[in-house]
Amino acid sequence: MLACPHTGGVEIRLEGGNTGGAVRVGDTVRRAAGPWTPAVHALLAHLAGKGFAGSPRPLGLDLQGREVLTFLVGETVGSTRPWPGWVHADDTLLQVARWLRSFHGAVADFVPPSEAVWRMGGQWAPGLIVGHNDAAPYNAVWSDGRLAGFFDWDMAGPVSPAWDVAYAAFSWVPLHARHVVAQEGFTDFAGRPRRLRLFLAGYGWAGSLPAFLEVVTARIQAHVTSLRDLATRDPLFARIVAQGGADDLETAIAELEHIAQSPPGM
Numbered sequence: 001m002l003a004c005p006h007t008g009g010v011e012i013r014l015e016g017g018n019t020g021g022a023v024r025v026g027d028t029v030r031r032a033a034g035p036w037t038p039a040v041h042a043l044l045a046h047l048a049g050k051g052f053a054g055s056p057r058p059l060g061l062d063l064q065g066r067e068v069l070t071f072l073v074g075e076t077v078g079s080t081r082p083w084p085g086w087v088h089a090d091d092t093l094l095q096v097a098r099w100l101r102s103f104h105g106a107v108a109d110f111v112p113p114s115e116a117v118w119r120m121g122g123q124w125a126p127g128l129i130v131g132h133n134d135a136a137p138y139n140a141v142w143s144d145g146r147l148a149g150f151f152d153w154d155m156a157g158p159v160s161p162a163w164d165v166a167y168a169a170f171s172w173v174p175l176h177a178r179h180v181v182a183q184e185g186f187t188d189f190a191g192r193p194r195r196l197r198l199f200l201a202g203y204g205w206a207g208s209l210p211a212f213l214e215v216v217t218a219r220i221q222a223h224v225t226s227l228r229d230l231a232t233r234d235p236l237f238a239r240i241v242a243q244g245g246a247d248d249l250e251t252a253i254a255e256l257e258h259i260a261q262s263p264p265g266m
């Protein structure tokens, strides 16, 4: 705990995070800014203007050049493993699906500034949305038995809505490799096809299940490719790859084939 000479406030290091981490100062959060921060703040300001409650409000930069955001009150998984029970409850899965549907509704008419720089995703074009792209349990806030929203919008960027749904389903059903999700406390492997259908119904996915699993496979394959590429020049990603992060995702892709073959009703 430190008293910050610029803010005058007490800085409390927040538990969790894999990239830059965050500190709390009063009702605000401070995080390292990047070239993508102005675009992310334009997105968060748009969501605020829509009255969307499930994301932090952007409050600019502080004197140290860090981004300032409102603190979302509630429980986060931080660095605890296994994850708390609410992460894997069916009702949470439905709440995440509905949050995503509501976010996609609120972001649908967001046209990013032409000079927008995103950390993930390419150039925006009509038909794309700016997705969260990392709406996983480690970026969620849980309050009074409800999903309060998601923080860590660093990965936001132009994608198809399906691309964003794919990563959320991967994270929450969950569809990651068995040995990875087992460490996180998930054991209901036979229930995965059922949970995937529940998630897609909650979101209102109009396509077929096999078509969706193809998007998940493409999304995770792209993740592997970018991880391996980033690892060649960034020590953080080099560490993630060295610890098996990319191999685990490839295992997950292989396991997805079993889920795709499971009969409806499971």
Ligand SMILES: Nc1ncnc2c1ncn2[C@@H]1O[C@H](COP(=O)(O)OP(=O)(O)O)[C@@H](O)[C@H]1O
Pocket: 014, 015, 016, 017, 018, 019, 020, 021, 022, 023, 029, 031, 056, 069, 070, 071, 072, 073, 076, 077, 078, 138, 139, 141, 151, 152, 154
């Ligand atoms: N807006 C926010 N509201 C509440 N907690 C937050 C907020 N942003 C970050 N946190 C907290 O800070 C921790 C690390 O945050 P995160 O921004 O996800 O770091 P990283 O970029 O390293 O993943 C989270 O586990 C969470 O507890």
Ligand SMILES: [Mg+2]
Pocket: 017, 018, 138, 139, 152
């Ligand atoms: Mg995070």
